[in-house]
Amino acid sequence: MISLLPHQWLEHVGIAVSAATGVLAARGKRIDLFGVLVLALVTAFGGGTVRDVLVGDLPPVWLRTPDYLFNVVLTAVLVFFVVRLRSPPCAVLLIADACALALFTMIGTRKGVTLEFAASVAVLLGVITGVAGGILRDILTGEVPLVFQPEIHLYATAALCGAAAFVALQRVGLSESAAISGGALLVLLLSLAGIRRKNALPIFESK
Amino acid sequence: MISLLPHQWLEHVGIAVSAATGVLAARGKRIDLFGVLVLALVTAFGGGTVRDVLVGDLPPVWLRTPDYLFNVVLTAVLVFFVVRLRSPPCAVLLIADACALALFTMIGTRKGVTLEFAASVAVLLGVITGVAGGILRDILTGEVPLVFQPEIHLYATAALCGAAAFVALQRVGLSESAAISGGALLVLLLSLAGIRRKNALPIFESK
Amino acid sequence: MISLLPHQWLEHVGIAVSAATGVLAARGKRIDLFGVLVLALVTAFGGGTVRDVLVGDLPPVWLRTPDYLFNVVLTAVLVFFVVRLRSPPCAVLLIADACALALFTMIGTRKGVTLEFAASVAVLLGVITGVAGGILRDILTGEVPLVFQPEIHLYATAALCGAAAFVALQRVGLSESAAISGGALLVLLLSLAGIRRKNALPIFESK
Numbered sequence: 001m002i003s004l005l006p007h008q009w010l011e012h013v014g015i016a017v018s019a020a021t022g023v024l025a026a027r028g029k030r031i032d033l034f035g036v037l038v039l040a041l042v043t044a045f046g047g048g049t050v051r052d053v054l055v056g057d058l059p060p061v062w063l064r065t066p067d068y069l070f071n072v073v074l075t076a077v078l079v080f081f082v083v084r085l086r087s088p089p090c091a092v093l094l095i096a097d098a099c100a101l102a103l104f105t106m107i108g109t110r111k112g113v114t115l116e117f118a119a120s121v122a123v124l125l126g127v128i129t130g131v132a133g134g135i136l137r138d139i140l141t142g143e144v145p146l147v148f149q150p151e152i153h154l155y156a157t158a159a160l161c162g163a164a165a166f167v168a169l170q171r172v173g174l175s176e177s178a179a180i181s182g183g184a185l186l187v188l189l190l191s192l193a194g195i196r197r198k199n200a201l202p203i204f205e206s207k
Numbered sequence: 208m209i210s211l212l213p214h215q216w217l218e219h220v221g222i223a224v225s226a227a228t229g230v231l232a233a234r235g236k237r238i239d240l241f242g243v244l245v246l247a248l249v250t251a252f253g254g255g256t257v258r259d260v261l262v263g264d265l266p267p268v269w270l271r272t273p274d275y276l277f278n279v280v281l282t283a284v285l286v287f288f289v290v291r292l293r294s295p296p297c298a299v300l301l302i303a304d305a306c307a308l309a310l311f312t313m314i315g316t317r318k319g320v321t322l323e324f325a326a327s328v329a330v331l332l333g334v335i336t337g338v339a340g341g342i343l344r345d346i347l348t349g350e351v352p353l354v355f356q357p358e359i360h361l362y363a364t365a366a367l368c369g370a371a372a373f374v375a376l377q378r379v380g381l382s383e384s385a386a387i388s389g390g391a392l393l394v395l396l397l398s399l400a401g402i403r404r405k406n407a408l409p410i411f412e413s414k
Numbered sequence: 415m416i417s418l419l420p421h422q423w424l425e426h427v428g429i430a431v432s433a434a435t436g437v438l439a440a441r442g443k444r445i446d447l448f449g450v451l452v453l454a455l456v457t458a459f460g461g462g463t464v465r466d467v468l469v470g471d472l473p474p475v476w477l478r479t480p481d482y483l484f485n486v487v488l489t490a491v492l493v494f495f496v497v498r499l500r501s502p503p504c505a506v507l508l509i510a511d512a513c514a515l516a517l518f519t520m521i522g523t524r525k526g527v528t529l530e531f532a533a534s535v536a537v538l539l540g541v542i543t544g545v546a547g548g549i550l551r552d553i554l555t556g557e558v559p560l561v562f563q564p565e566i567h568l569y570a571t572a573a574l575c576g577a578a579a580f581v582a583l584q585r586v587g588l589s590e591s592a593a594i595s596g597g598a599l600l601v602l603l604l605s606l607a608g609i610r611r612k613n614a615l616p617i618f619e620s621k
Contacts, residue, residue: 034360049261054463056472058263059324063332066325117473118480125477139346139553153448241567256468265470266531270539273532346553 012071014103017096018044019075022137024083024093029141033080039137040076044068046133051108051125055115094195101155102162102187105130106180109163119167126163130187131156154194162187219278221310224303225251226282229344231290231300236348240287246344247283251275253340258315258332262322301402308362309369309394312337313387316370326374333370337394338363361401369394426485428517431510432458433489436551438497438507443555447494453551454490458482460547465522465539469529508609512572516601519544519573520594523580533581540577544601545570568608576601 022043026036045062052060062068108129112122134152166183170176229250233243252269259267269275315336319329341359373390377383436457440450459476466474476482522543526536548566580597584590 032360034363053260053467054473054477056263056470058265059261063261063324063328066327069327069331117477120480120483121477124483153446156448239567241570260467263470265472266468270468270531270535273534276534276538 010103011107012068014100014107015044015068015071016075017100018104018133019072020079021093021097021100021134023076023079024088025137025141027083031141033077036080037073037076039140040072040079041069042140043133043137044072046136047104047108047129047131048133050132050136051111051129054128055111055117055125057111057115095192098155098158098188098191098195101130101159101191102184104133105159105162105187106166106184109166109183110176110180113167113170119171122167123160123163126166127156127159130159130163155191158187158190158194161190217310218314219275221307221314222251222275222278223282224307225311225340226279227286228300228304228307228341230283230286231295232344232348234290234294238348240284243287244280244283246347247279247286248276249347250340250344251279253343254311254315254336254338255340257339257343258318258336261335262318262324262332264318264322302399305362305365305395305398305402308337308366308398309391311340312366312369312394313373313391316373316390317383317387320374320377326378329374330367330370333373334363334366337366337370362398365394365397365401368397424517425521426482428514428521429458429482429485430489431514432518432547433486434493435507435511435514435548437490437493438502439551439555441497441501445555447491450494451487451490453554454486454493455483456554457547457551458486460550461518461522461543461545462547464546464550465525465543468542469525469531469539471525471529509606512569512602512605512609515544515569515573515605516576516598518547519576519601520580520598523577523597524590524594527581527584533585536581537574537577540580541570541573544573544577569605572601572604572608575604 019040022040023036025043026039031039045060045068048062049060052058105126109122109126111129112125117125131152134155162183165186166179169179169182174182226247229247230243232250233246238246252267252275255269256267259265312333316329316333318336319332320326324332338359341362369390372393373386376386376389381389433454436454437450439457440453445453459474459482462476463474466472519540523536523540525543526539531539545566548569576597579600580593583593583596588596
């Protein structure tokens with residue numbers, strides 16, 4: 001258990017940051033405190049839950065350990081009332097978002113590797129863990145097509161590259177911690193670079 | 208099995224009522240008989256299925272026992288053709304809806320307690336069982352943001368209080384039946400009082 | 415394993431065809447290559463995954479065998495670039511779609527029968543396997559109410575009849591292969607006939 005402590009600490013940070021972005025997604029939409037709580041829970045736990053349902057590792061960790069639940073509820077209520085006083089600067093939010101993405105992608109990929117799935121499947125599980133929470137949040141707030149907008153794809157592409165890097169680094173012989181650090185850094189750099197450059201993949205336009 | 212009979216009877220009533228509300232959600236939307244069946248199934252089984260997927264108790268009971276399936280299909284077809292003749296008075300519908308909510312919330316919380324989850328998690332499972340069917344129904348009918356409207360939150364808040372009351376009453380030493388009755392009554396009173404008063408939680412409006 | 419080969423070959427064909435229809439659903443919607451991949455994956459694996467989650471047979475086969483993943487990614491990328499050059503004739507697409515429906519419905523029903531569910535449940539699992547992928551795809555592309563349009567219901571009704579025929583033929587004493595062939599043929603005929611005739615079930619219009 002003691003060796004897991006640093007991971008759990010990081011996971012709690014990632015979950016709190018995700019929950020906060022879920023709350024901020026409710027801004028300007030006449031959503032009340034209950035709706036905000038649902039959005040925070042879905043954003044924070046959505047990715048990991050979809051992954052755990054798919055791999056059959058149920059119940060997910062947030063049902064087994066209520067700590068995660070308290071974390072999200074506390075963060076959501078706090079952010080809800082703080083944001084009413086004053087909005088956070090946009091840059092802080094984007095950096096936090098990218099950090100949560102990097103963290104969740106690594107946790108998901110690591111789980112896929114640990115459960116001995118094929119490398120391509122482990123990478124896919126990492127991407128799902130990283131982005132599914134945000135996709136579910138968008139479906140609930142009625143912004144469905146947002147899923148297919150370039151901003152999200154930057155994130156997904158960054159997650160894909162980072163997850164692949166993690167698997168590759170581990171294959172090459174690096175320790176797990178080193179591979180995770182490398183992969184997370186790549187996700188972070190790519191998503192932040194993408195936000196700055198507004199890079200996008202080719203758009204589908206049939207004739 | 209015999210001791211479960213009263214519960215099963217109540218469950219069948221709750222499922223039939225839920226299925227009926229699913230059918231009524233299709234009114235005025237040019238949805239044909241098949242769509243109506245899907246809505247009835249999703250509304251009646253949605254909450255319990257989300258809960259069972261999360262706790263890993265699969266397949267859910269409606270796949271194991273076809274009785275539940277027949278119940279929903281029969282109810283849906285009946286309501287479909289009866290409502291074409293004449294619409295039910297609104298009050299009947301609201302009361303029925305609140306009864307199904309109370310029943311499902313108690314069934315979900317009880318399952319959480321039986322599976323020995325933490326109290327906060329059992330309460331959350333109760334709320335999910337109570338409201339997830341309606342949320343899925345709204346997503347399918349394209350009324351996604353409805354999830355975040357005050358009407359739904361009355362229900363969710365009522366479910367939350369009732370589920371918490373059930374857990375608290377059982378902790379205090381009451382029998383399961385008494386705790387369930389108390390919790391269900393609280394859900395019923397709160398949701399009906401809320402409908403009358405149109406109470407709502409504070410709305411999120413950032414500056 | 416060798417006796418499964420023809421089934422697996424058919425499954426790969428069905429998955430490739432589904433993936434292609436997922437890509438084509440993105441046409442004219444400004445969805446980029448990544449969004450197209452997500453749509454292809456959801457359409458191809460959605461039905462089987464919903465079924466496997468419900469029956470508790472996790473992880474689904476596409477997570478266990480990366481072949482299916484490669485199949486979808488390759489098909490999607492290929493179709494994405496080919497369709498940019500020239501659109502396929504509509505008839506080819508409709509026939510392909512009906513074939514995938516027939517195949518998936520039979521695979522789903524067969525799984526229900528093999529796992530010894532009640533006949534009505536096996537039929538329901540077949541219908542879910544046949545149509546859930548398309549429904550999820552529509553939710554993601556923001557065409558939610560499309561789920562309830564007559565075109566989809568033709569498909570669902572065809573799947574229902576074919577799945578029931580499969581179960582009935584097997585009960586009567588036919589071999590599994592014969593029952594599957596009969597059921598699949600019925601799905602194919604009904605869905606293609608329905609497309610030609612634009613038959614629809616009675617629409618729900620309350621007074």
